[in-house]
Amino acid sequence: MAGLQKAKSEETRRRVLEAATAAVEAGGMDAVNIRNIAADAGYSVGSVYKHFADLDALLIAVNSVTLARIKEVMGEAVEEIDDPLAQLKVLAQAYLEFARANRNLWITLFSHQVPDGKPVPEWHIQENIALLGFIATPLRLLNPDLGEEALAARSRTCFAAVHGLVTISLEARFVGLGEGTLESEMDFLVERLAG
Structure with missing residues (x-):
């Protein structure tokens, strides 16, 4: 009986999260409304709150x-590539393409801010840090003399520079680059940052 309850609970959470993710994909962060998400998922508002304490918790789950x-x-982008x-x-080009193809999800990832005093869950912080590992691995090969702290800082710098571009x-923006130029300048930027 407990196993059935757990499975039903996990299914509810999954469907609510799918509905919230679809809402963000379609209309951005502002499209996420607990009442609408509950209706789209086929559950009551109370069921949503049983799995997500508030709108911030739901948006963190979408992120x-x-x-x-x-x-x-x-991971797929670098699967067959050995040269760091x-x-x-x-990786930079894959990030650009993801942002283009998933604009609302990408914007929400960087636009959602939890209120002051409300902590971001540690597991979510670790998910963000894990992505920097994709950058740190080739950077370590290109710069073997960098210590761990310096490597972490360089990885963040590289991400921040690419993300900014x-x-x-x-x-x-008026200083932004158009398609074609953006791709070649991204390569230029990465070459300079890689050391």
Whole structure:
């Protein structure tokens, strides 16, 4: 009996999370409304709150889905590549393509802020840090003399630089780059950052 209850609970959570993820994909973070998510998933509002304490918890779960998708894309991108510089370039291009193809999920990942004083769950912080491992692995090969702290800092710097270029370009800021130029300048940036 307990096993059946657990399975039903997991199914409810899964369906609510799928409905919230679909809402973000379709309309961005502002499209996530607990009442609408409950209706879309086929459950009561109380069922949503049983699995997600509030809207922030639900959006963190959606962002976790997004991080898992980025991790999958990045893993596939470097699967057959041995050269570390080529890996970094491919990772940057894969990140750009993910952002283009999943714009609302990507924007929500970086736009959602939990209120001051409310902690971000440790597991979610670790999911974010895990993605930096894709950058750290080839950087370590290119810069074997970097200590762990320096490698962590360089990985964050590389991510921040690529993310910044992607952001200003996809937002069509006046300093952003257009398609074609963006890809080649991304390679240029990665080459310089890789050391």
